Amino acid sequence: MFSQRRNPKELADEDLMVRVRDGDARAFEVLFDRHSGPAFSLAYRMCGSRARAEDVVQDAFLSVWRAGARYDQSRGSVRAWILGVVHNRAIDWFRRESLRAAPSLEEGNAAERVAAAELTEVTVERRAEADRVRDALHELPDEQRQVIELSYYAGFTHQEIAQMLSLPPGTVKGRMRLGLGKLRISLAEEGVLP
Amino acid sequence: MSDRDAMSETHDCGGDAAAYALGALEPQEAEAFRAHLRECAVCRDEVEALGGVVQALPMAAPQYEAPRGLKRRVMQDVRAEQAGPARFERGRSRLVAAAAAATVAAAGVVAGIELTAGTAATVISAQVSGISGSAQLRVTDGRGELVVNHLTPPGHGHVYEVWLQSGSAAPVPASVLFDVNSAGHADVGIPGRLRGVSAVLVTPEPSGGRPKPTHTPVIVARLD
Numbered sequence: 001m002f003s004q005r006r007n008p009k010e011l012a013d014e015d016l017m018v019r020v021r022d023g024d025a026r027a028f029e030v031l032f033d034r035h036s037g038p039a040f041s042l043a044y045r046m047c048g049s050r051a052r053a054e055d056v057v058q059d060a061f062l063s064v065w066r067a068g069a070r071y072d073q074s075r076g077s078v079r080a081w082i083l084g085v086v087h088n089r090a091i092d093w094f095r096r097e098s099l100r101a102a103p104s105l106e107e108g109n110a111a112e113r114v115a116a117a118e119l120t121e122v123t124v125e126r127r128a129e130a131d132r133v134r135d136a137l138h139e140l141p142d143e144q145r146q147v148i149e150l151s152y153y154a155g156f157t158h159q160e161i162a163q164m165l166s167l168p169p170g171t172v173k174g175r176m177r178l179g180l181g182k183l184r185i186s187l188a189e190e191g192v193l194p
Numbered sequence: 195m196s197d198r199d200a201m202s203e204t205h206d207c208g209g210d211a212a213a214y215a216l217g218a219l220e221p222q223e224a225e226a227f228r229a230h231l232r233e234c235a236v237c238r239d240e241v242e243a244l245g246g247v248v249q250a251l252p253m254a255a256p257q258y259e260a261p262r263g264l265k266r267r268v269m270q271d272v273r274a275e276q277a278g279p280a281r282f283e284r285g286r287s288r289l290v291a292a293a294a295a296a297t298v299a300a301a302g303v304v305a306g307i308e309l310t311a312g313t314a315a316t317v318i319s320a321q322v323s324g325i326s327g328s329a330q331l332r333v334t335d336g337r338g339e340l341v342v343n344h345l346t347p348p349g350h351g352h353v354y355e356v357w358l359q360s361g362s363a364a365p366v367p368a369s370v371l372f373d374v375n376s377a378g379h380a381d382v383g384i385p386g387r388l389r390g391v392s393a394v395l396v397t398p399e400p401s402g403g404r405p406k407p408t409h410t411p412v413i414v415a416r417l418d
Contacts (some may be wrong), residue, residue, distance in 0.1 A: 025272050032268060036260035038252055045255035054264050061268050065275070080249040087252070091217070126257055134251040151218035152251050158218045170209070177212035180244045189416035192244055192253075 001106035013078035022066040028065055035079050036061070037126065039086045046090040046153050056093055060086040091155040129192065144179030147172050208329025211240040215248045227322075263339050292349070320394070320415035327378055331394055331415035336387035338394060340415070344378040348398045355403045356384060357395040362407070365395055371403045392418040 008016060008030040019027035039060060043053035062087055072083050137145055150156045151162070158176065162169040185194040210227045213219050219227060230310030231238050320329040320340075329337055340356065348354050354372050357365035374380045384394065396413035 005270070025276050027264075027268070028272055030271060032265055036265065037258065038255075039257045040260035040264065041257045042252040044258065049373060050261070051373055051380050054261060054381065055375055056338055057260065057264060058268050058271075062271055062275075065272050076246075076249055083249070083252040087217075108302060120306075130253045130257045133250050137251075137254045148216065148251075151213070151216040152248065153255075156218070157220050158213045159220055161218070170234065173213045176216055176218065177209070180212045180215065180247045183250075184243060184247045187250055192250055 017071050017073075017078055020065065031078070031082070032061060032063070035082050038079065039082060041130075042083055043062055043084050043090055046087070047093065047153075050076075052093065056089045057086060060089045063089070084152055094155045132190045132192055133187065136183055136190065136192075139186060140179050140182055144175045144182070147175045148179045148183075151176065211237050212244050215241055215244040261339075261381050261383050262334075262337075263341060263383070264410070267381070318415050318417065320413050322413055324410070325412050328411045329396070329415065331417075333388060333417070335351055336389060337348070338384040338388045338391075340380075340382040340384065340394060340396070340413070342374060342380050342382070342413070345374050345380070347374055348379065350396050351401050353401055353403065354380075354396050354412075355399040355407070356382060356385075357397065358391045359393040359395055360389075360390050361392055367405060369405065371399075388417060394414065 008019065008024070008027045011019075011027070011030070013031065013034065016027040016031050020031065036057065039057050040053055040103065043056040043060075044050060047053045047056060060082070064082055075081070076084075113161070137148070140148070146165075147158075147161055150161050151158065156164070158172045159169050161167075162172045184193060210219060210223065210230075214224060215358050217224075220407040227237075231241065241309040263384065278417045315332045318331040320331055322329055322345075325346035327342055329340060329345070331340055333339075354374075356368040356370040358368050358374070359365045367385050370382055370384060372380050372382045388394075394413075394415040394417070395407070397407045397409040397411050399408060
């Protein structure tokens, strides 16, 4: 009852989700303000097109609005859940359109410049967290990072990756396991993961 | 033989956990692995641990703010749904009507003042020449956002580039390139404030953009 009287901006994400489930658009707007940046960044990284990324994020957030009741706090943070919805929407789009972004966006290309105009508004804190995760990813051996990027950002299955790289499927799965295992250690050392 | 040993004999324990956490198993493999997870605590633990790593991967993407127009569109839809399906449909009709009206609006005409999330925006209808579609420049607190609808795509190997013109000076790049989606729509945030800018121009340019316009503007939004 106490949370009903408080300004939504003062509430934790989990409390906002309770309000969203009750159809509170102001609470939803605060969630959007908090998480739309990482959501757009993920969609843009996956789709390689600003227009597509916007469509994916719009679709994802509307899904969050309509299906807020499906959020399960025991399975992770609200941000992780929202970003998971964005990820799934982007994969759906890949499968519908049979299109994927290049596994790694080249710095300075046209698509990058489009979004770079927005870069200055990103908070220092968020950029620092992103740097830690990106550094950990880049410290992986190339062959491990490659299979992780191809599966997570481009939505390829291990069998598709095996075919693409002319590797046995078991090798691809092994590299995924080694890579994620090393990432887990690095991110824990950096304080990103518990 | 323990349950764990029994499961190890019937499934590649741990071998699929990382691929599953990444969503990289084929659908039938994922279904089989989910069944395995119900029985195997070792794999459940590994999926949980690696799942946390996968949840951190979105943050490895270069970080940007969401374009300003995106929030407006999402909240419009949310509020329309909140008001009920009938009103949502009416809202969509109004948007279509507004887009049609913008198509025939004269260049340089301030189409109106609009309130979005409590902030007043001046909406300027832009002239579209040589291609089909409509465009509006929305100015909020000195910041501009170009909204295009039903716009002809720039063509293979090309993008639209935004330019700022001040008086009779040559246009300068706004450092913004954009494409449109399948419906010809795009919301384009213009960096910085529009103080002293007399017109916002758009030209089609080769991918990567150009330091000077190489094409006659196809969109002109006049602020003076």
